[in-house]
Amino acid sequence: MKLHPIHINQKNDEELMVLIMDHHSHPALIELHKRYSKKLLGYFIKMLNKDIDKAQDFVQDLFLKIMEKKHLFDPEKKFYTWIFTIANNMCKTAYRNPFLQRISEDGYEINSKASLSDNLAEKEFFNLLLEKSLNNLEEHHKTTFILRFMEHFSLQEIADITETSLGTVKSRLFYATQKMAKELKEYNPKFESNLFKLN
Amino acid sequence: MEKNINNDETRLFDLIESTPFSELSISDRLFVESQITEEEFTLQRRIMSDSSEIFPENITPHQLQTPSVKNVKMIPLYQALLAISAIFILFITIWPNPTEGTQNQLTASSKVQNKKEFIHDTIIKYVNQVKIIEKTVYDTVVELVTATKLNFQEPKLLEAVQTLSLPELNKEMIATKGVSLKDDNSSRFTLKLNNFR
Incomplete structure (x- = not known):
């Protein structure tokens, strides 16, 4: 079944999914890829510790999964919540892989040392430490934090994506921020300047 | 938790x-x-x-590579009908006739029956030929005995050659040459039966 491109562009995500479900519409899938691939790539890059190649593969796999599991989509619910739920589950599976965890930890150590020796500017240095503390978070804390402060999802949407309650999402955000702040506290420029004064 | x-x-x-x-x-x-x-x-x-600034945002995702979708070509109706009829004819040609199949089956079953009868006859023949069969009926055995008698040859005496020369009987040889009892002197020693009557 051939569909006119104008019709595809005008349809919302859920209507496109219905087309995929009912007619195996390839153009509809391409349109969804066009809309969400960049956002998903960014999410995967953050979740997979900047492993861009792997993130690209994950995006491909995700859209193949959409075609395979299209019957699981509920048209009454939002598409982007559903697609991020799949993405979140893919990351969970990846985190269970010890090989991936080892690579990310090693890669992180190299970057951290290299950057420290280069005397980066304060902002870059802070961002580097922020990245480190983010990577040190537990998987569920990291997911919630990224979805909230990097992908800018609402609390309810995060609850839908992670398949948890609103209270759990708030709790995870609170504790994730606390843990990161604890790690970053010693590198706070204000504290650092105080240390210099004391010395 | x-x-x-x-x-x-x-x-x-x-x-x-x-x-x-x-x-x-x-x-x-x-x-x-x-x-x-x-x-x-x-x-x-x-x-x-x-935190939103720590990851690069300018990376372009790869183009979607989905498995090649097969192009479904529409064919005219007459071609579809021709194809169906060709398949039907091929089916009729290749597939064996169901009636012939039944006849063959009947023939085969009758052959089996004949074979059974033949075995039965053979058993009867064996009995007549005095083949030893354990389950032989007693009457049949009697009949077999008769048959056996008929088949046996009568035992013959030995054909001996007559070697004795016997004299020919004549009047002289048959003629009485002794004396009568009343004339014989020795008859006085015999019992007189007339005395016991």
Whole structure:
């Protein structure tokens, strides 16, 4: 079944999914890829510790999964919540892989040392430490934090994506921020300047 | 199991997320300062705001590579009908006739029956030929004995050659040459039976 491109562009995500479900519409899938691939790539890059190649593969796999599991989509619910739920589950599976965890930890150590020796500017240095503390978070804390402060999802949407309650999402955000702040506290420029004064 | 945050923690988190420390109301500021320091508040707020800058955003995703979709070509109706009829004819040609099949089957079954009868006859023949069969009926055995008698040859005497020469009987040889009892002197010693009567 051939569909006119104008019709595809005008349809919302859920209507496109219905087309995929009912007619195996390839153009509809391409349109969804066009809309969400960049956002998903960014999410995967953050979740997979900047492993861009792997993130690209994950995006491909995700859209193949959409075609395979299209019957699981509920048209009454939002598409982007559903697609991020799949993405979140893919990351969970990846985190269970010890090989991936080892690579990310090693890669992180190299970057951290290299950057420290280069005397980066304060902002870059802070961002580097922020990245480190983010990577040190537990998987569920990291997911919630990224979805909230990097992908800018609402609390309810995060609850839908992670398949948890609103209270759990708030709790995870609170504790994730606390843990990161604890790690970053010693590198706070204000504290650092105080240390210099004391010395 | 992760514990849920209490109301104070919820309020604190909402304030950190929404308002800079300098813009907090007096009551909110007092509340915040009862929980954490200004530096901690500012640091947590910065973590939330700066985290979106730590990852590159200018990476372009690869083009979607889906498995090749087969192009379904439409064919005219007459071609479809021709194809169906060709398949039907091929089916009729190749497939064996069901009637012939039944006849063959009947023939085969009758052959089996003949074979059974033949075996039965053979058993009867064996009995007549005095083949030893354990399950032979007694009457049949009697009949077999008769048959056996008929088949046996009569035993013959030995054909001996007559070697004795016998004299021929004549009047002289048959003629009485002795004396009668009343004339014989020795007859006085015999019992007189007339005396016992």
